[in-house]
Amino acid sequence: MGNILISGASSGIGAALAHAYAAPGVDLTLWGRDRARLQSVAETCRARGAHVATSSFDLTDLEALHAALDAAVCPDIAIFNAGLGGSVPHDAVAQDSRAAGRMAMVNFVAPVIGANAVADKMGRRGAGHIVLVGSIAALFPLPMAPTYSGSKAGIKMFAEALDARMRRHGVFVTLVSPGFIDTPMSQSVTEPKPFLMTPEKAAAVIKRKVARGARQVVVPWQYAAIGALSRVVPKFLVRAILSKF
Numbered sequence: 260m261g262n263i264l265i266s267g268a269s270s271g272i273g274a275a276l277a278h279a280y281a282a283p284g285v286d287l288t289l290w291g292r293d294r295a296r297l298q299s300v301a302e303t304c305r306a307r308g309a310h311v312a313t314s315s316f317d318l319t320d321l322e323a324l325h326a327a328l329d330a331a332v333c334p335d336i337a338i339f340n341a342g343l344g345g346s347v348p349h350d351a352v353a354q355d356s357r358a359a360g361r362m363a364m365v366n367f368v369a370p371v372i373g374a375n376a377v378a379d380k381m382g383r384r385g386a387g388h389i390v391l392v393g394s395i396a397a398l399f400p401l402p403m404a405p406t407y408s409g410s411k412a413g414i415k416m417f418a419e420a421l422d423a424r425m426r427r428h429g430v431f432v433t434l435v436s437p438g439f440i441d442t443p444m445s446q447s448v449t450e451p452k453p454f455l456m457t458p459e460k461a462a463a464v465i466k467r468k469v470a471r472g473a474r475q476v477v478v479p480w481q482y483a484a485i486g487a488l489s490r491v492v493p494k495f496l497v498r499a500i501l502s503k504f
Contacts, residue, residue, distance in 0.1 A: 262286040264334040266318070266373065267341025269296040271442030272392065275462035276338060277301075283308035288331055290314050290341070318369040319361055328373060333380035336469065338390040339370035346403045359406040366410035371417055374432075378421060382428035389425075390469055391418045392435045395482045422474060434475050435465055438482035 263280050267273035269291030277289055281304035289304075291297035294315040301311040314330075316323040318341055343362045347354045374389050381387025396404065397411035415434060422432035439455045461478045468476045477483040 261335035262288065262332055264288040264290070264331060264337040264377070266290040266339050266370075267392075268300055268313075269293045270300075271340075272437065272440055272458050272461055272465075273338075273340040274300045275458035276340065276465065277304050278307070278459075279462040279466045280336075281305075281307035281309040281311075285309045286332075287311045288314070288334065290316070290318075290327060292317050292341075319364045321369075321372070324369055324372060325376075328376040331377075333384060334377060334387070336388045336390065337373070337377040337381075338392070339373050340390075340392040341369065342366050342392065342394075344404070344407055346407075347405070354406055362406045363410050366407070367413045367417075370414060374417070374421060378425055378430055381430045382425060385429040387429070388431045388433065388469060388472075389421070390433045390435060390465070392437065393418065395436050395438045395477065395485065397436065419474075431472050431474075433469050433473055436475065436477045436482070437461060438477070438479055438485075440478070 263285060265273050265277050265280075265287065268277045268289035270293070273289075273291070274296075277287060277300050281287060285308075287301075287304055287309050289297060289301055289311060291300070291313070292315065297313050297315055301313050304311045314327050316327065318324055343365045345358070345362070370391055374391060377387065378389060381389070391414055393414040394407070394411040396408040397415040399408060401408040415436070418432055418434035422434075425432055440461050441455055441457050456479045464478050465476055
């Protein structure tokens with residue numbers, strides 16, 4: 260299975276993916292902001308036989324991101340999973356501009372930089388797989404989380420465009436669109452969370468479908484049906500429903 264890079268590996272889906280891929284003969288490069296939690300994930304992966312290198316930094320620090328990308332060997336699989344969520348407070352007119360900027364950096368700018376950097380290396384080698392973790396929220400103009408849904412919509416379009424460009428170079432690109440996964444991000448949401456799935460189950464599905472070369476992975480699967488429905492419902496009706504929230 261070779262060398263695998265995972266960002267946002269200190270918790271949630273990223274940690275579950277690290278555990279899922281950890282095995283003898285696997286080299287894991289794990290990135291995360293929380294050093295203590297990242298080291299805990301790394302120790303579990305080492306206990307499963309993997310060789311693990313870690314790097315703890317904030318993805319909004321672009322110099323640190325570029326340095327980490329320069330230091331990393333060309334991975335066989337690069338999973339850009341790190342993300343920030345959060346809703347705009349009900350009593351706020353709009354999202355705080357600094358919070359919005361940070362969210363856009365982590366959810367869109369950092370994975371775009373990372374994916375382009377590894378795509379160039381993979382393309383020159385003629386093989387590789389890039390996995391971008393978006394969200395089912397990319398399909399909906401969420402008034403309670405406009406920056407989140409917008410940044411994930413950007414990742415969705417970027418993944419599709421990058422895939423169209425890189426397949427000729429032997430590089431696959433997979434977009435993962437999670438619904439509600441039982442992670443710290445989802446746990447902060449106070450609204451109902453239908454079809455809630457554990458990170459471990461989500462990671463198992465993602466790993467299996469990435470191995471098959473899937474262009475898109477939706478977890479839990481029920482959200483694929485919701486996404487299909489959203490494409491046929493008139494947009495004015497979707498906006499009217501969402502505006503109630």
